[in-house]
Amino acid sequence: xxxxxxxxxxxxxxxxxxxxxxxxxxxxxxxxxxxxxxxxxxxxxxxxxxxxxxxxxxxxxxxxxxxxxxxxxxxxxxxxxxxxxxxxxxxxxxxxxxxxxxxxxxxxxxxxxxxxxxxxxxxxxxxxxxxxxxxxxxxxxxxxxxxxxxxxxxxxxxxxxxxxxxxxxxxxxxxxxxxxxxxxxxxxxxxxxxxxxxxxxxxxxxxxxxxxxxxxxxxxxxxxxxxxxx
Amino acid sequence: xxxxxxxxxxxxxxxxxxxxxxxxxxxxxxxxxxxxxxxxxxxxxxxxxxxxxxxxxxxxxxxxxxxxxxxxxxxxxxxxxxxxxxxxxxxxxxxxxxxxxxxxxxxxxxxxxxxxxxxxxxxxxxxxxxxxxxxxxxxxxxxxxxxxxxxxxxxxxxxxxxxxxxxxxxxxxxxxxxxxxxxxxxxxxxxxxxxxxxxxxxxxxxxxxxxxxxxxxxxxxxxxxxxxxxxxxxxxxxxxxxxxxxxxxxxxxxxxxxxxxxxxxxxxxxxxxxxxxxxxxxxxxxxxxxxxxxxxxxxxxxxxxxxxxxxxxxxxxxxxxxxxxxxxxxxxxxxxxxxxxxxxxxxxxxxxxxxxxxxxxxxxxxxxxxxxxxxxxxxxxxxxxxxxxxxxxxxxxxxxxxxxxxxxxxxxxxxxxxxxxxxxxxxxxxx
Numbered sequence: 001x002x003x004x005x006x007x008x009x010x011x012x013x014x015x016x017x018x019x020x021x022x023x024x025x026x027x028x029x030x031x032x033x034x035x036x037x038x039x040x041x042x043x044x045x046x047x048x049x050x051x052x053x054x055x056x057x058x059x060x061x062x063x064x065x066x067x068x069x070x071x072x073x074x075x076x077x078x079x080x081x082x083x084x085x086x087x088x089x090x091x092x093x094x095x096x097x098x099x100x101x102x103x104x105x106x107x108x109x110x111x112x113x114x115x116x117x118x119x120x121x122x123x124x125x126x127x128x129x130x131x132x133x134x135x136x137x138x139x140x141x142x143x144x145x146x147x148x149x150x151x152x153x154x155x156x157x158x159x160x161x162x163x164x165x166x167x168x169x170x171x172x173x174x175x176x177x178x179x180x181x182x183x184x185x186x187x188x189x190x191x192x193x194x195x196x197x198x199x200x201x202x203x204x205x206x207x208x209x210x211x212x213x214x215x216x217x218x219x220x221x222x223x224x225x226x227x228x229x230x
Numbered sequence: 231x232x233x234x235x236x237x238x239x240x241x242x243x244x245x246x247x248x249x250x251x252x253x254x255x256x257x258x259x260x261x262x263x264x265x266x267x268x269x270x271x272x273x274x275x276x277x278x279x280x281x282x283x284x285x286x287x288x289x290x291x292x293x294x295x296x297x298x299x300x301x302x303x304x305x306x307x308x309x310x311x312x313x314x315x316x317x318x319x320x321x322x323x324x325x326x327x328x329x330x331x332x333x334x335x336x337x338x339x340x341x342x343x344x345x346x347x348x349x350x351x352x353x354x355x356x357x358x359x360x361x362x363x364x365x366x367x368x369x370x371x372x373x374x375x376x377x378x379x380x381x382x383x384x385x386x387x388x389x390x391x392x393x394x395x396x397x398x399x400x401x402x403x404x405x406x407x408x409x410x411x412x413x414x415x416x417x418x419x420x421x422x423x424x425x426x427x428x429x430x431x432x433x434x435x436x437x438x439x440x441x442x443x444x445x446x447x448x449x450x451x452x453x454x455x456x457x458x459x460x461x462x463x464x465x466x467x468x469x470x471x472x473x474x475x476x477x478x479x480x481x482x483x484x485x486x487x488x489x490x491x492x493x494x495x496x497x498x499x500x501x502x503x504x505x506x507x508x509x510x511x512x513x514x515x516x517x518x519x520x521x522x523x524x525x526x527x528x529x530x531x532x533x534x535x536x537x538x539x540x541x542x543x544x545x546x547x548x549x550x551x552x553x554x555x556x557x558x559x560x561x562x563x564x565x566x567x568x569x570x571x572x573x574x575x576x577x578x579x580x581x582x583x584x585x586x587x588x589x590x591x592x593x594x595x596x597x598x599x600x601x602x603x604x605x606x607x608x609x610x611x612x613x614x615x616x617x618x619x620x621x622x623x624x625x626x627x628x629x630x631x632x633x634x635x636x637x638x639x640x641x642x643x644x645x646x647x648x649x650x651x652x653x654x655x656x657x658x659x660x661x
Contacts, residue, residue, distance in 0.1 A: 020373050027379025034401060139402070146376040147368055 011076050015085060018068050019146075022089050022096070025061040026142040028054055029096050032103040033138065033201060037131045039110045040194065043119070051107040058100040065093045081218075088215035092145065092208050099138060099204040102197040106131075109194040118187040126173065127191060130166045131198045137163070137205035144209060150216040153209035157221075163202035170195050234302035241272055279303040283310075290314045341408075341424030349374050349387055349420070361424050363402040374422075387412065397427070407431040436603070443605035447489055447620065451482035485619075492621035495552070496604070499628045505546035509659050512542050512575055515551065519573055523558045530567040541577025541661040543653060545633045553629040556622045557586045557649045563618075565590035565646070582658045585650035592643040601639060602627040626651075633657055 032054050039047050069090045072078060078086055113119075137156050144153040174188045174195075210222050245268035253261015279298055283306075286296045292315055298307040332353070335342055341358030343351060350373050354366050362378050369377060375384045386396040395411035409425040458475045461467070467475070516535055523533045543550060561571045569589040576583050593601065597608045605620040623637075630637050634654050641647035 016373070020376055023376045023379050024381075024384055027375075027384060028381055030379060030401060031381055142379065143363075143377065146372065147365075149368070 011072075011078075011082075014068075014072055014076070015082065018065065018072065018086075018089060021061065021065050021068070022092060023142060023146055025058060025065065025093065025096055026138075026145075028058050028061070029100045029103065030135065030139060030142070032058070032100055033106075033131070033135050036103045036106040036110070037128060037135065039107055040131070041128050043110075043114050045111050045114050048107040048111045052104055055100050055104045058097055062093050062097040066090055081215075084215050084218060088211045091211045095204040095207045095211070099201050102200045102204070105197040106194050109190045109197070113187055113190045116186065126166060126170045127195050127198065130163055130170065130195065130202075133159070133163050133166070134198050134202040134205065137202055138208070141205045141208040141212065144212045145215075148212070148216050150213045153212040153216075156209040157206050157213075160202050160206040163199060167195055167199040234305060237302055238272070242269070245269055245272075275299070275301060276303075279307075283307070286310075292318065341422075341426075343374065343422040343424070345374060345420040345422060347418035352419075358422075358424055361400065361406070361408055361426065383410070386410070395425075397431075440604055443620070444489075444493070447605060448486060451486045454482045455479055489619045489621070492619045492625060496621060496625050496628060499549070499625065499632065502632075505549055505632050507544050508547060510543045510545060510547045510550055512537070512577075513539050515547075515554070516573060516575055518551070519554055519558050522555060523562055523571060523573070526559055526562045527571070531562060531565055532570045534570060534572040535574075536572060537575040541575075541582055542659045543582065543633075544657050544659050549629040549632065553626045553651070554584060554586075556626045557651070560618075560622060560649070561586045561588035561590065561647075564588065569646075577658050577661050579655060579658070579661050581655050582653045582661075583650055584653075585648055587646065587648045589646040592645055592647055593639070593641040594643050595641075598639050598641060602637065 032051050035047050035051050035054075038044060039051070069086050072086055073083075076082075137159050140152060140159075141156045144150070144156065171192065174192055178185050178188045207222075210220075214220055245265055249261045249265035249268065251261075252264055279301075282296065282298075283303075292311070296307050296311050298304040335353065336355045338355060339357060341361045342353075342355045343358050343362075343364075344353040346352055350371055351364070351366075351369055354364055354369070358364060359366055364377055375387060380398060380401055382396065383398055392412040392414065395409045398408045398410055400406045400408055406426060406428045409427045411423045411425075413421045413423065415421055458479050462472065462475060516537055520533055520535050523531075527533065558571070558573065565571060565588045571589075572585075572587040574583070574585045574587065576585075593608060597606075600606045601608075602623045604624045607618075607620055627637050630651050634657060636652045638650045638652060639647065640650075
């Protein structure tokens with residue numbers, strides 16, 4: 001928390017409000033993703049519409065938060081850790097919005113599958129599993145941002161490898177299915193799109209964690225070999 | 231005038247009295263010298279104590295650093311010491327009281343979070359930490375919506391309408407359902423009470439399912455009945471056909487009757503007083519069960535009774551007959567022709583077991599925990615064909631529970647199932 005008091009407590013208020021807005025946007029994206037996972041595993045096509053609508057709210061929040069960031073920079077000319085916070089927030093928001101888009105993609109994929117009268121669960125049970133892992137990553141990366149906890153953020157970055165590995169194994173499984181029975185190709189491709197979106201959510205969670213490390217420690221650990229990240 | 235001031239003046243006067251004769255009778259300068267030395271001596275005394283007080287006042291401690299030599303400062307230091315001691319005792323007592331209140335808050339089985347006017351966390355107990363995934367050590371002062379980010383929760387907290395609690399499906403623990411109630415107190419502070427209502431939510435769900443199931447189970451035969459009635463009213467059918475219709479209608483109405491009968495049995499078991507302690511003769515009972523099983527099987531199965539004839543049960547005979555009879559008839563109905571049904575009775579002073587083992591179709595593991603739910607069916611079509619109402623095992627479970635007995639179900643698909651009723655020692659007689 002930026003508890004270092006500034007001369008202007010108004011500035012502190014602005015910053016903490018900005019942080020809360022980011023986390024509320026995060027909350028929306030989290031619900032979107034978990035609703036998309038539910039829709040996938042239970043075939044609730046009805047919730048797809050709701051997920052797509054939430055995406056609009058997420059987009060609006062992204063624009064509003066970016067605007068707030070610009071205002072703070074212009075009005076307060078923040079320095080050092082405050083500047084990192086504002087910059088970091090502006091990047092986190094971009095990643096959050098994209099994670100929300102991926103949730104929307106999952107929801108639409110689910111609708112395609114069920115409207116074609118198919119059931120995804122018979123092929124891609126693993127998808128639910130990695131989707132939950134990716135959602136947990138996103139949740140932890142937002143927790144790390146709320147608590148400014150860079151060790152937790154680094155743990156999230158390391159967890160991304162597992163999601164990637166599992167994504168590849170799902171791909172292999174589905175390819176085998178498609179070769180065995182070409183009638184499953186349409187559904188399998190939809191499942192691949194969904195798995196791909198899930199994997200991207202994991203990547204966005206990892207990016208958010210990298211921004212958190214930047215905000216807290218002032219280190220930029222993007223695109224670096226793993227051993228430099230710990 | 232205080233005694234210490236008088237004392238200081240007297241000491242000055244004493245110095246004057248001693249030095250005046252010296253100045254008068256010896257030499258004047260010696261007199262002044264003695265006077266100044268004695269005054270300086272007193273000054274030194276005061277200065278030393280002043281320094282001591284100054285140092286102590288920065289870090290007041292009760293370790294004897296505030297001790298005065300005999301004199302004017304003694305009283306002051308004593309009073310300061312006692313004041314400080316009183317204060318520290320009071321603080322310690324307050325601390326203890328606060329710790330007790332916090333411990334009471336921690337001991338609550340409901341989650342409790344205290345929030346300030348900006349919804350920042352002031353206090354939260356262990357239960358709330360677990361329910362919402364908070365860590366009080368690092369999250370004190372944090373806005374609660376930063377960590378519990380579910381939009382419903384944020385909207386509830388910001389909506390300022392706390393007349394009803396919020397029901398929230400926790401996103402950190404998918405299976406738990408929380409009821410969150412915000413209670414404003416002391417101006418603009420808020421107390422958040424969090425109840426885990428997972429259990430009652432599940433019960434609600436079961437009740438809704440039950441009502442839906444009952445209506446469904448009764449509607450199916452009713453639809454058949456009213457369909458035939460309409461046909462008979464509107465079309466002239468051949469006497470043969472008419473006879474067949476009436477038979478089907480009778481069958482369906484019998485079905486409805488048996489469902490209603492089972493429902494009544496179930497509710498009477500639930501509301502009945504504890505069973506009597508009459509002794510049930512197991513040899514007779516086993517014999518009766520075997521005969522019933524043979525009648526139901528009509529020679530299609532091999533019925534075996536395994537019993538050493540030892541031991542009887544204490545309880546209500548009709549209840550036990552209906553419970554065991556249900557298990558036996560299930561075994562016969564779900565075992566294909568040519569299979570075996572084995573009734574086993576075994577009693578020891580530690581407890582007794584009545585088990586029905588069949589070589590039937592078996593039950594998949596995922597169905598076993600739900601078998602005793604009302605109207606739960608592994609396979610809808612088949613169990614209705616077999617003539618079941620969907621309430622048999624629910625009745626068995628309730629009658630056994632009333633005898634403090636447990637129903638244990640083990641099964642392997644394709645290999646058969648075993649339903650065992652385990653009775654405690656208090657229910658066994660004559661071993």
